[in-house]
Amino acid sequence: MSNAELVVDLDQYRANLAALRAYAPDALQMAVVKANAYGHGTVPIARAARGAGVDWLGVATPQEALDLRASGDRGPLLCWLAIPGAPFAELVDADVDVTASGVDQLHAIAAAGERPRVQLKVDTGLSRNGAFGPQWDALVAAAARLQEAGTIEVTGVWSHFASADEPDHPANDHQESVFRAAVDQLASAGVDPGVRHLANSAAAVTRPSSHFDLVRIGIASYGIDPDPAVPVPEVRPVLTARTVLANVKRVPAGASVSYGWRWSADRETTLGLVPVGYGEGIHRTASNRAEVGFAGSRAPVRGTICMDQLVVDLGDRTARIGDRVTLFGPGDDGEPTAQDWADAAGTIAYEIVTRLAGRWSRTYRGER
Structure with missing residues (x-):
């Protein structure tokens, strides 16, 4: 699996x-x-x-x-x-x-x-x-x-x-x-x-x-616009990248996150561990800038994105190991889109979807 x-x-x-x-x-x-x-x-x-x-x-x-x-x-x-x-x-x-x-x-x-x-x-x-x-x-x-x-x-x-x-x-x-x-x-x-x-x-x-x-x-x-300046409103994203929380922990104010301690909590908060990283093609340059979709809203990525995992800040929301996390998709449920990740990583949406590799499984809906 x-x-x-x-x-x-x-x-x-x-x-x-x-x-x-x-x-x-x-x-x-x-x-x-x-x-x-x-x-x-x-x-x-x-x-x-x-x-x-x-x-x-x-x-x-x-x-x-x-x-x-x-x-x-x-x-x-x-x-x-x-x-x-x-x-x-x-x-x-x-x-x-x-x-x-x-x-x-x-x-x-x-x-x-x-x-x-x-x-x-x-x-x-x-x-x-x-x-x-x-x-x-x-x-x-x-x-x-x-x-x-x-x-x-x-x-x-x-x-x-x-x-x-x-x-x-x-x-x-x-x-x-x-x-x-x-x-x-x-x-x-x-x-x-x-x-x-x-x-x-x-x-x-x-x-x-x-x-x-x-x-x-x-x-x-x-379903991705060629550029934000060339919107194509008739199309919608085809791809959703998702996983589940591998770990959840409550941390105190001052707790630092991931390699280099590039983010520290300014309050008590709940952190969620997302089991994907640059080994799956997730841009490390989006560290501390990207967001994921969780429970109908967004949660920010905190600290450095690692090879196999990244950490998100869930605040005071209720979260359990195994809860669904959507990295990006069409945006219907509040999740980011590939363009949002591109903006966070300083690149184009083409690269966000094209470089996905490694340990993903693929599910195809609508096969005929």
Whole structure:
């Protein structure tokens, strides 16, 4: 039996996808399930997404794509982050669309099997993966030659925003302009660009001009706003992280808590021991700042968060060993949300859910 549980509401996940489809009704929808589906569990989330009618799934690494195929997934699937020596032959055999970000990578994919399905990535200003300037020119020329020879099938062209979570940032207009020019360049070279996609969750909600043929829905599908500045009121959090009190003790004023004695009680109070810590992916930087949900209200974390446990201040509330504690969830019962923990830890909500690891058990509601 695990000390702590992640409860994933698949019905809510499906509802979120439907709500987000309404923002881009004329575009195909890709559910992004990379990084263990943002900590929610790749295979159950992917199956729920397929059941909800998504057109594509998206993952980062080749292994993520191959694991999905091994689970029985057979629909359109894009992989976009590969290093030299990647298992392109296995990806091609598994009918995975593979992204090429440069000429050498394109040739490696082309040599991996019979007419692989390739999507081309253009760097429009994020300066991560993808090709730009002369690199893009060369990639377009190589793709045109290989497609003309029947060696590859170009199925898409895409890029990624740097600042879609800041809708008024000038980078957004610039990147969309660069993307449109890149698509036109590909078409002028005689290559059908296939599925054109640029929009992530934030752009799907705030920037209709960027929808093109497909939108990639990641964080918002899990019910988390892309940024507090980009609220999506139609979605709700899918994940609840909960456990029970492992110990309860009454301590006097002056009692100090956890490593370093970074908090001391200014009154007599009740402390509750919560059996999760940074070994489960709980941010140590949230020490003395985060809160948990307890008995319909919140209780502050006191002292340093440890590897396996943290301490909360329950004040004068009645508490017993075994009482439920919710670290974060939708907020329906007064508990914090992942965004609240992000604010306490000085990070983003993406990281709060994605880094959950270690000794959690997972319960899926709404499996079909």
